[in-house]
Amino acid sequence: MLTERDTETLFKVLNSSTELLKDKLGISYLDAFIETGDNLINNGEVHVEEGMPDSDTVSKLEKIYSEIDYHKLDAETVRKAVQICMIKATKEDAIQANHQITPDTIASIMGYLVIRLVKEDKQLQILDVSVGMGNLLSTVVNQLKDAIKEVDIHTVGIDNDDSMLAVASINSQMQQNSDNTELIYQDSVANILVDDADLVISDLPIGYYPIDENTTNYKTRSSEGHSFAHHLLIEQGMNHIKPGGFGVFLVPSNLFDTTESKGLLKWIQDNAYLQALLNLPKEIFNNENAQKAILILQKHGDNVHQVEKIMIGEFPSFKQPSAFQKFLAEIVEWEEKDLLTKKVRRTIMGKSIAINAGSSTLKFKLFEMPSEKLISSGAIDRIGLSNSDVEIKYGDGEKFQKTMDVNNHEEAIKLVLDKLLSLSIIENYDEITGVGHRVVAGGEYFTDSVIIDDDVLSKLEELSELAPLHEPANILGIKAFKKVLPDVISVAVFDTSFHTSMPEENYMYALPYKYYTEHKARKYGAHGTSYRYVSGRAAAMMGKPLEDLKLVIMHLGAGASICAVDHGKSLDTSMGFTPLTGIMMATRSGDVDPSLLAYIMEKEGITDINEMINILNKQSGLVGVSEVSADMRDLEAVKADNHQAELARNMYMNRIVKYVGQYVAEMNGVDGIVFTAGVGENDIGIREEIAEKLSYFGVKVDSEKNHIRAVERDISADDAKIKTLLIPTNEELMIVKDIERLK
Ligand SMILES: Nc1ncnc2c1ncn2[C@@H]1O[C@H](COP(=O)(O)OP(=O)(O)O)[C@@H](O)[C@H]1O
């Protein structure tokens, strides 16, 4: 009660002195408030300049100031009185919406939601990237101080409006909190130099940000025209937060409904967990378009997870207090039971393993989930050739390495299972709570990843002929893991599902139509999981939404293919009905004239077409032409003295150049090309030569930047017209993400 009266007294002092100064100096209410605030802080001494205000006014003001000593008031009493003055300023001076004070109702709801998110912290750094008059920030700080004992709070507020900031400064000084408050007069979109905060809280300015040149480093910037200030500031805020920290933003309710929001959403997905979007009651806004919501984001970090249930909803009207209370209670329960509790985390924490059987390799990655922290990774290469390199990374930079003969995928899988235990990567197979397998062919049947049961397994066996070098190994892997972990979720992630977006004219062969209708004879493509991962990373590196980009991705491994990713979707790809066709590969021929097969069969006395196809799959490509090796490293080593080895490399590059050209034509342009997979990631010379051959449409690689292996990097020259990117693929990460999705 007492404080309410104090608020009223302080308001009267502030308001009457403001009105007096406004009148005498002929200035706005806001400017007069700033003047009077400064006077009060300056021990009630009235600032006089060039005889203004006159001495009569000065003594009137001194009398008003003597009516209260703000030092004796608590912070909330001061804040409220200032807030009432600012509501008055908004009306009297017709202050534009973005500069208006954050209403107390909203500020206190935000404060209430934040308490549990930071209550464990004893030292708290809070950042507001559009602090304005400081009402939101000080409401939250006062609430936190009240709710959490002995918390040491330091705040930083940034704003590019000096009048607003002057009010914020008066606010913090009169609340006697200025030692712990840093106010910075700056454009928050520009480079800000502040320590990473534990919590970012902001009532964001809505609308276009006018200075495009300040936004070049923003991933959420618009590809054309001005960008949205609130998108940029969400990115900026989250970039200045510690791992696992929360960003709590007041945003327009339609934040994700605009076309521009795709880029924002993508950025959020890559950098943070979208945990809640809570619309505020419509009645507190002038109209539906002005309605706002509270967005809760959490930056990725250790022991942080996507909530099981994203909290999306609308606060009931204030006129229904019991419904309103109930809603608040639901959110609190959600915060405690989903967003924060260790119990929920423990039950969903586990280890997921992704098994990727390539034609010449077996790779695995073991992740802690859902944090996606990599625990161990391994690769066995040159399977079926002699001298396989077995490499397993685990622990604190430890590595198991051995060169040995691994004759087939069955031996490789057995080796992985043995090493997981013998290297103590896990103590027991039971620690693995999810298994995901790369499966190359899903036909038209599997358009998305699936949980593997007996029906799925028998369907995969049926589909084996669509990927003869891979599917049997994929099935072996599935069965081997089912045997040791019969009750653990096991998921198949298909190479083909990314390509189900291809249009008819691209996937059909010009053969009698009934072969399609009766036998599903069509192009399926492969490497889709890799394209899915790489295209997402490419968009992030280029700072544009994937939906706005035309990309050609070259997946150059032992199996190799190229994909035209048009606006995020596979438009066309070089592999066909099986992974035999398209560009030249390690042991596979790529495209050949089918009538040549009949001719060779006759000349060589081959009677079974399967034998011929087997030669195309296993004895052709690099190894067939070079008669040296299927491994690009071996060809590189001897190419200077071995014509066939050099020829094989040249043919390999020639096929790539042809296909890339086709795809640029098919998309009628391209924004970026990407190199990935074993050869693409590691063969510096091949990248350089291919780039030179593609200079006609604007590809230009910087040799120094290109001089690197298996690192994500933009290798384009500064004056290149289109981007050339090097992106190590990560099919395994996509696989474990799909396990989480299907759990
Ligand atoms: N340093 C290197 N230079 C050139 N090629 C390399 C290098 N390292 C690996 N490779 C190539 O990468 C191929 C394996 O690619 P990868 O994508 O891992 O295989 P898979 O197709 O079996 O998934 C090897 O056959 C080898 O030719």
Ligand SMILES: CC(=O)OP(=O)(O)O
């Ligand atoms: C489909 C395919 O060829 O896969 P990989 O490159 O892993 O052998």
Ligand SMILES: [Mg+2]
């Ligand atoms: Mg591969």
